[in-house]
Amino acid sequence: MRVLQALFFPPEQPGGVSSMVPFMLDRFNKRGWEMELFSLPKRIRGKGTEEVRFSTFDWTVYAGNPIVDKYIQTYKDYVWWTKLRIQKSFDLIHAHHPIAGLVMKQVLPETPLIMTVHSSYEKELILNGKIAENGPEHAFLTSIYRELEERADQLITVSNSFKHYMADYLQEPERVGVIPNGFDEKRFRPVQHENKVPQLISVCRLVPAKGLDTLLYACAELKQKGHKFVLHLIGDGPIRQELEELAVKLDIYEETIFYGYILHPEDFMPFFDVFVLPSRAESFGSVFAEAALCGLAVVGTDVGGIGEQIEHGTNGLLVPVDDVPALAAALEKVIGDPMYRYQLSRIALEKALKAYSMTRVVQQLRAVYRSYKKE
Structure with missing residues (x-):
């Protein structure tokens, strides 16, 4: 055929x-x-x-x-x-x-x-x-x-x-x-690792629809509460300069790394701890399944296909769109409790291998x- x-x-x-x-x-x-x-x-x-x-x-x-x-x-x-x-x-x-x-x-x-x-x-x-x-x-x-x-x-x-x-x-x-x-399971290999400082990662095109401004504000709240973290932003797009300026304004530029576009982020994504993307809309949200296959805990917004991938509190955390306090609280929960983070990531990986x-x-x-x- x-x-x-x-x-x-x-x-x-x-x-x-x-x-x-x-x-x-x-x-x-x-x-x-x-x-x-x-x-x-x-x-x-x-x-x-x-x-x-x-x-x-x-x-x-x-x-x-x-x-x-x-x-x-x-x-x-x-x-x-x-x-x-x-x-x-x-x-x-x-x-x-x-x-x-x-x-x-x-x-x-x-x-x-x-x-x-x-x-x-x-x-x-x-x-x-x-x-x-x-x-x-x-x-x-x-x-x-x-x-x-x-x-x-x-x-x-x-x-x-x-x-x-x-x-x-x-x-x-x-x-x-x-x-x-x-997703081709062979492309994703979870790696056993231990980061002293929690590593957050987001992979997307840098456009307003992805809600990265909400993420930066939430990370600013984390810093104000004394939490240590590094935020890795992989991707490029028309609002990159705007986001970098916002990171400076919020005093989290030193904690944030802007990589630009990378062809195969799944090659090093397994070395991070939490994938987070507060999208304002997603038909499916492929990158959430990819992050789960890399063994990361996932945090996303309850929109479109993201809500079908994540069962809140079981294999990840869901927050409302544009809700900075809720996103900050979810991130605080996963970066502050390594065992809880591991549990979420393990179940997310099992579901992704079966369903996606x-x-x-x-x-x-x-x-x-x-x-x-x-x-």
Whole structure:
């Protein structure tokens, strides 16, 4: 069975999906499946000229808005690149981005399409201050969900909370499947260690949606109470300078290390003690599962897929969004009690190995793929 995995970002780009799918493809290929990876190179810009039409809504009423115009041009570029590069047929296409899915169905309409919606682009843009809620760009991007429902043979998403979110934009939301992301267990090796000073780590793109300002304020409270710690921030983004200035203002710059982007943070994440990320929205929150697989205690906000991964007080701690005192109290609890921290991390690791292993994802997807196998 020939299957095409269609990404938007190239595999070398940072991010849970683009790093996960190549490992998944490798597992399938080792089991005798014929799978290939396809994505749009970053250098392809402004090449596509073919007219774009959707069957469920008229996108042109939103034309003139920069986010919409960029989305449509990227769609055209993906069409251009797909027609140029795809020269053979496939039995099935599994797309991991709306543009990839819609384009593949346009160019190869007879090929069954499975579409996994991994995240909410519009929520990220709203939280990062790029678009207004209920504005034209918001309306355009949420209309894409209905178009995907119309065009894809099977819609899948990564958490029950995100399925519930999409339900407002679909006609038959009950048909959406849920398959949480999976991770190659071999990439993650917990390391037995003992740090005299608790080491906190967060890995994410430095954007407002990740709530890192809340984290810095919480760490300032920890310092005021006399707790020793080091905060490691891995990632880059448009608000890095703003965060560094905030760390100086809060007098925690000496306790905070800004690394910038690192390709494989899982290589040294096992040497830290606590993973913390107070996101304002997450469809799944892949980095929490990765941190658990590295043997860390995890602290997050009760939003989206994070709340489905963490059972508060059992395999991690959950706090409300933007609640500095609650986050500071949770961090105080895990850094002040090494035995409690170890207990949380041990149970988190056990759950992650069971629920978020790549083996589990391959088994679930294999069943879906086989349902489209030609007799």
